[in-house]
Amino acid sequence: MAAGFQTFNTNGTYQVDGVYKHFVMTRRVDIATTETTGGTSVNGSQVGLAKAENEIIALRCNSPCAHIGTLDGQIYVRTTGPIGTVISCYFFAPITTSDATVGLQVFSESGELVFCASKKPLSFRDFVVGEGIFSYESSRTFAALMITQRYEVSDIVIPAGTQGGRLFRLIAARRGMASNASGGISVSYEVDFQDMSDIAGSPGPPSQACTSPFGSLHALIDVTNY
Structure with a gap:
């Protein structure tokens, strides 16, 4: 910029x-899951909560969790944990106003508030690709903001004779999920849904198999004391 305010760290x-x-940060919501995800062999659960159009969300949970979608102003988050598992949701949005009476504030040339020292900022620590344990400062607390999600659905026909002489179709889904780790986060590829259906007659060829074109990419957000 030709004129105005800028700061740099050391x-x-x-x-x-x-x-x-x-x-x-506009708000933090610690919410317990309220319903199961379905399936025959996965004890997962999920919950929906309101989300404004301009908000983004970072998640923190002791069990692997993920943002799975948004519908009609509701964001849905899922975990491999049972009903009652608590997910901490940190909502961030562009700053608009502040009622602070002390501290630094920065305004644009048009008079818009662009920074206020009293507001908790969206503080990126790192961007992590794929699965693994990503640890940094043990004294800090981190949440995961999903950018892209590794996701795969498999659709397998089990031939007659292997399950009591009948045909079965096994549909399973896996997705990249994040969970707490000491001084960071852990990203893992979890079974999200699994269902085996008893089929009379010929089920035809598998039809629901798909794989996302991208792997798991998460932003690591520092939420210490948030």
Whole structure:
């Protein structure tokens, strides 16, 4: 920018600019799952909660969890844990106003508030690709913001004679999920849904198999004391 306010940290990393709005935490919701995900062999559960159009969400849970979709203003989050598993949801949105009476505030040339020191910022620690344990400072607390999700649905016909002489169809889904780890997060590829159906006659060829074109990509968000 030709004029205005900018800050950098000691490593020279750009932090605040008078042109770009910061994302700040609008709310934290610790919510327990309320319904099972279905299937015959997976004890997973999920819950829906309201989400504004301009909000993004980072998740933290002791069991593997993921954002699975948004419908009619509701965001749905799922975990491999049973009903009652608590998922911490951190919502972030572009800053609009602040009632702070002390601290630094930065406004754009058009008068819009773009930064306020009293607001908890969306603080990225890292971007992690694939599955594994990603650990950093043990004294910090992190949540995972899903950018892309590794997802696969398999559809297998089990021939007659292997299950009591009848045909069966096994439909299963796996997805990349994140869970708590010491000083970071763990990303794992979990069985999300599994169902075996007893089929009379010929079921025809499998029809529901699919694989997402991308792997798991998560942003690691520092939510210490949030």
